Amino acid sequence: MHSKTIHFQTYSSIRIGPKVDVYIVEDTKDVKDFSIIGGANNLLVGPNPPKLMMLSKKYDYIYIKENKLHIGGATPSGKIASFCKKNNIANFEFLSHLPGKLGGLVFMNAGLKEYEIANHLIDVTLQSGKKQKNEINFQYRKTDINEMIFEATFSLQYGYDQNKVKMFHAMRKNQPSIPSAGSCFKNPPNDYAGRLIEAVGLKGEKVGDMAFSTQHANFLVNYGNGTFEDAIFLIQEAKKRVKEHFNIDLECEIQILEKGLQL
Incomplete structure (x- = not known):
């Protein structure tokens, strides 16, 4: 039983997050009631995350x-x-x-x-x-x-x-190459989250160093020194505007890890 210090600002694909001691699971009997992380490619870690664990190599x-x-x-x-x-x-x-x-x-x-x-x-x-x-x-x-x-x-x-x-390479061509956590929201039935975000005027919208990408509106990107707070502001703003304009509840595809935060 051991832990590893992970700096999510460098480990996560969106380049946001604190240094956290993450519990390493070597066997099924080692599993705790902690939140599970992997490669942190679809993850947004806040300043006060719950206890975390990950599988050993x-x-x-x-x-x-x-x-x-x-x-x-x-x-x-x-x-x-x-x-x-x-x-x-x-x-x-x-x-x-x-x-x-x-x-x-x-x-x-x-x-x-x-x-x-x-x-x-x-x-x-x-x-x-x-x-x-x-x-x-x-x-x-x-x-x-x-x-x-x-x-x-x-x-x-x-x-x-x-x-x-x-074919898959061509499908990904319109996606940004700068740090992001992949798709921000799941596509609602018979529609596209990117289209909805663009329709409510948020494509390219920037708060601090965080923005909805100008290439693909459903990608929340970090231009360098983006913060968790700015990312959450944009996520909440998109949910609010899409609900007001289309009566659609956007569901996050990004996994958000922060104590007490419900989106």
């Missing part, structure tokens, strides 16, 4: 056994994409353009359009044991998993498709 692995793909919860998406390319494995091409670690990708059913991590999933290993795919409620960018994900296994199909990689 021993869960950073990927291998083939009995015609299944076994992937540890701490395995980065880039490593998965590279392994699949090297071994001519299909269905994971989209991960070459989707940052994150396997646990977080499964937890939020990450994907690009209809290409989702759940599509070829067989089962997941949680603290409470193994769960089959049909025991988990997978929806658009969310699941009902509320435990740490130690491993997931996937069906194995061969035929890595370079054309899909090009």
Whole structure:
């Protein structure tokens, strides 16, 4: 049982957050009632976060056994994409353009359009044991998993498709390259969060060094010295304006970790 000091200003993709002692989980019996973090690619950490834990690097692995793909919860998406390319494995091409670690990708059913991590999933290993795919409620960018994900296994199909990689690259072209936490809001049914944010006049809106990107309005970007408070102000303003104009409740895709804050 040990912890590691993480400075979220450098560790998180949005480059915001304090230095925090994060508890490292080596085994299922080590799990505490703490908030779970992974690669911090879709995370906004406040000045007073709850207690945090993350999987140890021993869960950073990927291998083939009995015609299944076994992937540890701490395995980065880039490593998965590279392994699949090297071994001519299909269905994971989209991960070459989707940052994150396997646990977080499964937890939020990450994907690009209809290409989702759940599509070829067989089962997941949680603290409470193994769960089959049909025991988990997978929806658009969310699941009902509320435990740490130690491993997931996937069906194995061969035929890595370079054309899909090009297609996914083109899909990501309009997304900003400066620090962000990915999509700020989930797309509401039959609409797009980016369109709604732009329609209420917030595309390019800047508060301090935080802004809704001029490239894609659903990306909250940090121009250098952005703060948690400025990020929250913009998130709340977008929710308020979209509710007033369209009567739509935008739901955050970004995970916000701050004691006592409800959005």
